[in-house]
Amino acid sequence: MKVELDNSIVGQGGASPPPRTQHTASERQGRNRLANWDIKYSPYLYIAPFFILFLAFGLFPICYTFWVSLQDRPILGQGEFIGLDNYVDLLQDENFWNAVYNTVGIFIISTVPQLLTALFLAHLLNRQLRARTLFRMGVLIPYVTSVAAVAIVFNLIYARDYGLVNWVLGAFGVDPIDWQAHKWSSWIAISTIVDWRWTGYNALIYLAAMQAIPRDLYESASLDGASQWRQFWSITIPMLRPTIIFTVIISTIGGLQLFTEPVMFASGGGLSGGTQRQFQTVAMYMYEQAFYRFDLGYGSAVAWALFLLILVAGVLNFLIVRRISDSSR
């Protein structure tokens, strides 16, 4: 993310303190003191609400999660300090590793096609179009629907017996698929829910970045005889690099916390992600341990493990994307 901090800092440095109107001496002094206080300290008052709320409901809980993860802590009653025992258990917990595997798997098969499709859609939208706003609204409308509602809809679309997808496949002679029963099929179904909602949103982000690319670059490339494809690969992609990195990082943070889609997609709505845990994600496992097994300590250890997973994946993706878009220069 590139942040425009510099200009405002420079711009404000030169401003002189505002002059004041004339009043009697004592009145002026009182007023000045008040005005000085106002200028000096009121900014802190204005930004305070964010910091207070973030400390209380954001930062404190995350840090406290770590403290809880070092305890054997039932939902009722006192915790007992047990050091790293929860983490030791976690490393040997098959269900945890299964959840990591599912989360990363669903993340990859949803995000890669999603961002590529979004790039392609943005490329299409970046033309002289009739009904421009209508098409933009068309691809963005999934973004306003709630994940919970949509996952219920996809549950029926992918239903084994009366589902639309199986009906369409049946027309091509394919036998009905029990989408929730297998790893591969449930991963695909959940990925389509994620992609349905986010592809259009990312397409608009890419479109905005494409529109900021100076036209002259393309004009001189055309004069040099570069093909459309060559222009897309050698101008558009490198110019979009910061935006692509931004969307990949945001998708990583959001995608690895995947929770609502698989929970609401599951018939019966359990947190186990199917009978064999075939699509249980790490966030679901955290939730299951904390709120269904009432083991807050172990759930907190899962939360920290997920935090580390996001951190590692974020850095990894950043490096991969940077390398790929470097090579296209």
Place this chain on the structure above:
Amino acid sequence: MTSVNQSVIRRAPRRRRSRLGGLRQASPLTYFALIVATALSVFPIYWMFVVASRTNDAIRATPPPLLPGGHFFDNVSRLLDNENAMFLVGLANSAIVASVVTVSQVFFCSLAGFAFAKLRFRGKNALLLFIIATMAVPVQLGIIPLYMLMVEIGWLNELQSVIVPFLVSGFGVFMMRQYASQAISDELIEAARVDGCSTFRIYWNVVLPVLRPAAAVLGLLQFMAMWNEFIWPFAALSRGDQPTVQVSLRRLSEGFFTDFSLVFAGVALSVLPLVVVFIVFGRQIIGGIMEGAVKA
């Protein structure tokens, strides 16, 4: 740099004719692809209304129904009779939660954004960087202690547990700061100071009116986000008698439900308000998302 400037000057007349001059003309194939993309986007939303207006027998037919039927109001009245889901309470609660958060976000985020964009104070840049960093922190991971905190202060199953943590956001502060720093001139602020305005009066009478377009977009985005929020309300409200609409949906679909038409009536009603908002304000929402993308 000079060659670029020259080419801009040379082409100026053509540019004025069309803002999109230089863009490729869309081919029929482009239109075809975009129509397919739009259809895929709209279909699940359309189809939830189809199912919501059918009987369960019709839904189980082969081929599945693709046109709306006439049972929408039957299904809705059966939905409202469902005591476990408390659907009407859920709708009302979501309206309250989303409205309160929207008003509060617009006020506090624009106030803080104004301070970061236009006021001088020590530590400003470090604090702003901190706010930007918070946007990348997966706050969901703190829900276990957040839950314990809510139990401790007696807010569990109360609406304030899903309102108060969201009253102001780093995203909103940053968005308003970006808009304020380019939309408001320093001269305007200085002039108001010379007239003896206090900082808060400057914010209220001078800054806020200028920020109105960005504030409207922030309000729309936050309203939608709060209406759709699931994981935290699910933890904080799932066992009480004050569900939000998403928690009501979850209660409807819990267990191996077979009453699709009833569940889908709830799904359709929960999505309808935002679809209406989107149709009315779609242009502003698109503008907000795309402007944010360029600045971020």
